[in-house]
Amino acid sequence: MRESAAERHDRLLALVRERGTARVSELAERLGVSPVTARRDVEALAAQGLLDRVHGQVSWPRRGAAGRSGEGLVLGLLVPSATYYFAEVIRGAHEAAARAGARLVLRISDYRPEEDRARVEGLLAAGAEGVLVAPGWRGLPEDRLAYGDWLAELPVPAVLLERRAEPGSPLDGLDRVASDHAHGVLLALRHLLSLGHATPLLVARRDSPTAFAVRAGYAEALGTLGLKEPRPVIDSVPAEADPEGFERAVRALHEAVGSGLASAALVHNDVDAIEIVQRLAELGVRVPQDLALIAYDDEVAALADTPLTAVAPPKRQVGRHATELLVERLAEASDEEAARRHLSLLPWLRVRDSCGAQPTPSI
Template identity: 45%
Template sequence: MREPVDLRRQRILAAVQARGAARVRDLADELQVSVVTVRRDVEELTREGRLRRGHGVVRSTLPAQEAPAGDLADGDRVAVVVPERHSYLTETLHGARTALEEAGMRMALHIAPQVAGAERPLVERALADGARGLLLAPRWHTRAAEEGDYDWLAALEVPTVLMERRPRRGSAAHALDSVCSDHWYGAHLAVEHLVGLGHRRMVFATREDSPTARTLRAAFTDIAGTHPLLEESAWALVSEQAGREGPYTPDETADLPKLLRGMRATAVVLHSDVDALMVVQRLADDGVRVPEDVSVVAYDDVVAALATAPLTAVSPPKAEVGRTAAELLVRRLGESGGHPARRVELLPRLMVRGSTRRVDGDGTDGGADSGTDGGTPPRA
């Protein structure tokens, strides 16, 4: 016999008030009705002011001090571990938090200091506190530090998703879920944009103290080595403090204005864009104008748009990485075992601003040319 509507709604109201919050799909399972039916009931209770509705989540309207103990969030806590002072991941955290809140889960944030092995004790503490799942972005200054974490990461017994981290193929941690930006494609966007504007001699100056930085160096080396239109290219550290994988050759630690002049380079790609802003200032002090003398593309797009002359930048989908990772974790928490690992890659975009311009075939200034309005580079 079908349960009366009023009685079912009273049961929904009682369940939500008892927990403080509940997910629609959980209520549907408990009442043995469809999700659509629960949504209709929730809409009516919300219209009456008896519940508050979110994306997939229902919350009590009782004041916090009156709500009974046992809030849903206490039982559905997800720990997020990220490095301290890492502005790139701020947008990623916002994306993850939004997705977790929509799923009715609470995010417990842990900040790892800049010392080797800092993440492991934080993870162990989070698990002892009852975290049901983990979102992780270890700093991994060096490859050795990264590989030193593989065994304990692979042994974790709760669902875990890595953000902007991709363990080496065949390693113990290879089978962990991960969500990353496709940084090879980001490097490709930067090079094709500059080549499309006539640049044939360029410098790639990047960091080399994180997995993203190491991936970018490898990507630029690969692309430059096979591109039919590049006449000459070089890689160098963007600053003396940006490398952890040395030793480096003198050319790889060369002063950037001097390196650009020596190569007669007309373009430079700089990672990160915080470093890019500082390099542009150094170029100005050395009498090198951007974009009149050299075109600049930054990589990260955290603060590139805030420069006095906003910088063209490759923009990884930082917030979407966090959201996708959190959604994948929520999915894992609702699944039984035996499902294959997922390695998701999201494509960056190119945000064209005022720091790049066209040059003639001989490398002379050909006048300002934005080339594209972002996202798709011009064809060479």
């Protein structure tokens, strides 16, 4: 497989970081590329502030006291996707880095946790002095166990994003910033109960840490509210990936409504919720007249034909607070007694038409 420019840049930066100073001709030989290519790469990296270039040589950039307050820092960010949920996390991280005078370098894992470590090493080679990491776990417990502890061994400060570590594991000792999805689920159930509905059903995926957190939050909320589970959680799948599985989920919800077992449901996520509402309408079930529905994530919920009430995790704030925490941690690098933090941010409920309540006025 042909090496990409980004991969070659990572190797070049790793060589300079290891040596401190190197000639461009030497880098070309070590990288196995032409002097012209090496020179072009050096110029590009120097323009980004990742290298210092003087008279045919390059060196690792020096940072003085200003770097300790954030100015001139290079921060790494690894997320499983740059779209949907994590687009807002990235935006918040970028805004906070810019305010601190730091540069943010991004890598995407595409939910391949087995590649997370190599991608973080690429961030370090690119000059990252601290990293923000949302591992590409697919929600399976074995992912968290098999692809996590290495983060605690990194030579630079790390902050875990939107992920919770196994209690007592090395990863549990890291700083982390995450949405409190259990609180979000509790908000949704309380709202539906306040509208006079019996115990709401949960329709949820099993393909991400958020999905499993929503499921766990549902069980916890039932206990908090003194409710019994009306029936097991309905497994949801993307309609385009598994049409038959999607249809089974819709039929199960349709049956629950038709039999009088349920008049309200929480659906993770809002893309699935929109498609479920459309299919239910074809089967004669109307939202909110026959079924009050709340979606989880609030990425596109407001764009449905019947705008969906939705739980909105504070995604942008997660990125912002995590970046601010990492900058602070780098400033405290010499303080061995600086306390680590587990910061939970509370989602909020955006009330629209799909639950049958008066929508929240726009601000």
